Amino acid sequence: MSISKNIEKYINELPESVKLVAISKTKPNEDLMEAYNAGQRIFGENKIQEMTDKWEELPKDIQWHMVGHTQRNKVKYMAPYVNLIHAVDSLKLLKEINKRARQNERTIDCLLQIKIAEEDSKFGLDSEEANEILKSEAYSKMEHVNIIGLMGMATFTDDEEQVKSEFNYLKSVFDKFKEQYPELKELSMGMSGDYQVAVACGTTMVRIGSSIFGARNYN
Numbered sequence: 001m002s003i004s005k006n007i008e009k010y011i012n013e014l015p016e017s018v019k020l021v022a023i024s025k026t027k028p029n030e031d032l033m034e035a036y037n038a039g040q041r042i043f044g045e046n047k048i049q050e051m052t053d054k055w056e057e058l059p060k061d062i063q064w065h066m067v068g069h070t071q072r073n074k075v076k077y078m079a080p081y082v083n084l085i086h087a088v089d090s091l092k093l094l095k096e097i098n099k100r101a102r103q104n105e106r107t108i109d110c111l112l113q114i115k116i117a118e119e120d121s122k123f124g125l126d127s128e129e130a131n132e133i134l135k136s137e138a139y140s141k142m143e144h145v146n147i148i149g150l151m152g153m154a155t156f157t158d159d160e161e162q163v164k165s166e167f168n169y170l171k172s173v174f175d176k177f178k179e180q181y182p183e184l185k186e187l188s189m190g191m192s193g194d195y196q197v198a199v200a201c202g203t204t205m206v207r208i209g210s211s212i213f214g215a216r217n218y219n
């Protein structure tokens, strides 16, 4: 299927409460434009340099989401335009985002990444660490960042029950936090292989790459 057909398929299939983030990392601008012309406006990338190059060249009504692990020394490059940073995993990173957002006279929305997968390689906080950040005095004084939700990545496995239990766990953390922090609205979970499980578990944002744009070639 073509990129535009894939976008149409997801727009039709996803509930209205679920936003589609088209993960366009490694893909050329013409592929992003095909998705754009099919109506897609939210794109996600995992490398700041690549995202910035695309932001400079593509239409300005695109909303850019950083979904990858963010290095503090690169925050400044995306601070002028980034719309949502999905994977904040420390107060130090949040401080840097706040500082760079202030310099650009902006407020940047962020999600806290919660570690839900079994694999060691996945970044993220546990729910207690996330709570520490949300209730911290340091965060309460930051005027240029808003934590608007949580993000998580399930274990990469065919075992749907395991993925489901990880997503259910994240949803329960999200619901519990929302009682205390009503400004939390977004839950980013679900990728090409597991978005249907994520939708069933109550996601509000799915991050879909390869099933829109095709397999990535990293060479």
Ligand SMILES: *Cc1c(COP(=O)(O)O)cnc(C)c1O
Pocket: 023, 025, 046, 067, 068, 191, 192, 193, 207, 208, 209, 210, 211
């Ligand atoms: C690459 C990536 C995705 C998209 O993965 P697909 O399996 O291609 O849909 C989603 N989230 C993050 C954080 C990613 O890095």
